[in-house]
Amino acid sequence: VLVVTGWKLASPTLFRSMWREGMVQFVPFLVTVLAIVFTDLLVGVMMGMATSLIFILWSNTQQGVRVIEERHVSGVVHRIELSGQTTFLNRARLATELSRYAKGDHVLIDARMADFIDPDMLTMIHEFVNETAPRRGIDVSCIGFKDRYPRITDRVQYVDVSTREMQSKQTPGTVLGLLREGNERFVSGRRLHRDLVRQVEETSSGQHPMAAVLSCIDSRAPVELLFDLGIGDVFSARLAGNVASPKALGSLEFACKVAGAKLILVLGHTRCGAVKATCDFVTKGLDPVQATGLTNLGAITDTISEAVRMESRTVSGRTADNEEFVDRVAEINVRNTIRWIQANSPTLASMALNGEIAIVGAMYDVRSGRVEFLDGVGFAADEPEAERIPNRTRPSLV
Secondary structure: OHHHHHHHHOOHHHHHHHHHOOHHHHHHHHHHHHHHHHOOHHHHHHHHHHHHHHHHHHHHHHHOEEEEEEEEOOEEEEEEEEOOEEOHHHHHHHHHHHOOOOOOOEEEEEOOOOOEEOHHHHHHHHHHHHHHHHHHOOEEEEEOOOOOOOOOOOEOOOOOOOOHHHHHHOOHHHHHHHHHHHHHHHHHOOOOOOOHHHHHHHHOOOOOOOEEEEEOOOOOOOHHHHOOOOOOOEEEEEOHHHOOOHHHHHHHHHHHHHOOOOEEEEEEEOOOHHHHHHHHHHHHOOOHHHHHOOOOOHHHHHHHHHHHHHOOOOOOOOOOOOHHHHHHHHHHHHHHHHHHHHHHOHHHHHHHHOOOOEEEEEEEOOOOOOEEEOOOOOOOOOOOHHHOOOOOOOOOOO
8 A cells, every 4th residue: 555655646747736736735745755755654644734734824924915006096005905814824914014104105904805804903903094104194094894893994095086186287198197007907907996986976076087088889998997997087978980070079178178188089999890881881882871771870981981091001801801901990090080180179289289188099909908009199280281181070970
């Protein structure tokens, strides 16, 4: 029995398998094998169990507390997330994290996921919130304690919605940076934890969005989710094919001139249905109204058809079946929309020239979730006149 057991333990396949499981599995396994070889079976098993216990305790001390840096409109918030079982084993880790912060930092202690918090840990948190943090000038917010741990009061002291003060501090560049970072969080699955109910209360008396986004009505491109935004952060205008119109232009002027938005983003997307249909209509010489029976479809396709004709890289296969062609047309359509906005709104053109706002374009990939901002797109006052879209009046879209 011992010979067979030893042979199985010494199998190269088993060693490779345990190695692939990671050090937490491999080290106790190796200690068990060596202890059995150099002592006896009982001592080897006991030493293996002791080694496993050490790894379990070490793992608990590391995983009981998770620290995440979140960038909100008001700045960076250090969110300390307590695990389901927060015991005395996590005390050292939590104490180390709390000692890192200095004057001006904002710390959020999040207990929403905690099923149990050791009384000793609660005492340390209570002392930090009420004594240590005020003395060191650290702002502390707490959530998830109120119902089960009345010693610690739930309170939120940081701003996670766009207020008038926050809006006034933003520039077009900083707003663009916030959108980029938000999309990175969306793609990586690291979205900010937001209390939407509280945001509804915070924005009920007024709104101060940072940007206005003109996007497509496509159900796969919800703006607030793509950029990891909260309630009241952006104006969102959604029209098929992100085609602008005088009514949309009026909304954008209100958003920037009256409400104070610092950025206009024209957001197209890949595999756009409106663009696909227009590609087929133009290539096959079809009338969109007669082909579909949709009375007002021409108000959209007539505009996108300009982008279809401007796309010159594709010689053959200029139909909806050619995905690369469709996506290039969608990108050209974004650029055309920006130029049309500039040409038809002296209000926005003047604000852009003065640096009060920026007008930028981007494409959203419906497969990856990533937003790519287009180079060379913005207020194009220095573009050659030949490259501009003629000042035309588009059909009114509701």
